[in-house]
Amino acid sequence: MSADAATLISVSRLRKEYATKDGRLTAIEDVSFDILEGEFLAVVGPSGCGKTTLLRILAGLAPVSAGEVTLQGKSVREPSDGIGVVFQEPVLLPWRTVRENVLLPVEVRGGDRAEGERRALDLLRLVGLREFADRHVWELSGGMQQRVSIARALVNDPLLLLMDEPFGALDAMTREQMNVELLRICEETGKTTVFITHNLVEAVFLASRVLVMTPRPSRVRAIVDIDLPARTWESVHTPAFGNLVKVLDDHIKAE
Numbered sequence: 001m002s003a004d005a006a007t008l009i010s011v012s013r014l015r016k017e018y019a020t021k022d023g024r025l026t027a028i029e030d031v032s033f034d035i036l037e038g039e040f041l042a043v044v045g046p047s048g049c050g051k052t053t054l055l056r057i058l059a060g061l062a063p064v065s066a067g068e069v070t071l072q073g074k075s076v077r078e079p080s081d082g083i084g085v086v087f088q089e090p091v092l093l094p095w096r097t098v099r100e101n102v103l104l105p106v107e108v109r110g111g112d113r114a115e116g117e118r119r120a121l122d123l124l125r126l127v128g129l130r131e132f133a134d135r136h137v138w139e140l141s142g143g144m145q146q147r148v149s150i151a152r153a154l155v156n157d158p159l160l161l162l163m164d165e166p167f168g169a170l171d172a173m174t175r176e177q178m179n180v181e182l183l184r185i186c187e188e189t190g191k192t193t194v195f196i197t198h199n200l201v202e203a204v205f206l207a208s209r210v211l212v213m214t215p216r217p218s219r220v221r222a223i224v225d226i227d228l229p230a231r232t233w234e235s236v237h238t239p240a241f242g243n244l245v246k247v248l249d250d251h252i253k254a255e
Helices: 051-058 098-108 113-126 142-154 172-189 200-206 233-237 239-253
Strands: 007-020 023-036 040-044 066-071 083-086 160-164 192-196 209-213 220-225
Touching: 007 051, 007 192, 023 051, 023 066, 023 192, 023 220, 040 051, 040 200, 051 160, 051 192, 083 142, 098 113, 098 142, 113 142, 113 172, 142 172, 172 200, 172 233, 200 233, 200 239, 209 239, 220 239, 233 239
Parallel strands: 040 192, 040 209, 083 160, 160 192
Antiparallel strands: 007 023, 007 066, 209 220
8 A cells, every 4th residue: 555545435424323113223323434545444343333334335235324435535325336345155156157257247237248258367367266267156165255256346346345254154274365365366456445354363464454343333443553564374473463463352342
């Protein structure tokens, strides 16, 4: 991320309420922050604090009750090509091949098929799955399926990549591998990324900044800069890394 990077996303005085049988429930209250171009922002907080709700609002998948989200100065009110989303589960179509799943957003948007094919194959090469392009997704492991979903989210060349605990269902070893792969992919593409996780080690390993949310009604507890040198999985065991994890843990546990 460049030192003079511009603001890509601006979140201002955001509030989200739901109607329940017992009245109005406030999930998010008065949340404001900016995301810079090329930044990797991780979002952490206690269970049920509204992390996924925040991501859905950023994606244009859920309306706000008050406040505003803007992408390059334009209000976000619905999904767009400028925003790619990777969900907790891969949500792939089992009757389609890997290549066809990656191409789906191009087809939905009515994009150029030939250009989409070229970009799909380039992205499959980027995520290490070029040789699996014509396999069906049910033939792939869970980690490989999430790589397909990352390629699919990038196929329309979005300005912003949103990821909602995409590795939460994977075993520990595969999750470590996927973290290393995601770091490489984001460095190679330069994509601005927002990553929802409950795993503090994962947040510190991946992010340039970490946003810590409070319990519901959720507000911003803190935004922590992650100033670490080039990261490998071995760096997880260094004192500097451990200190940052403790800072995040202290914020989450604060009253």
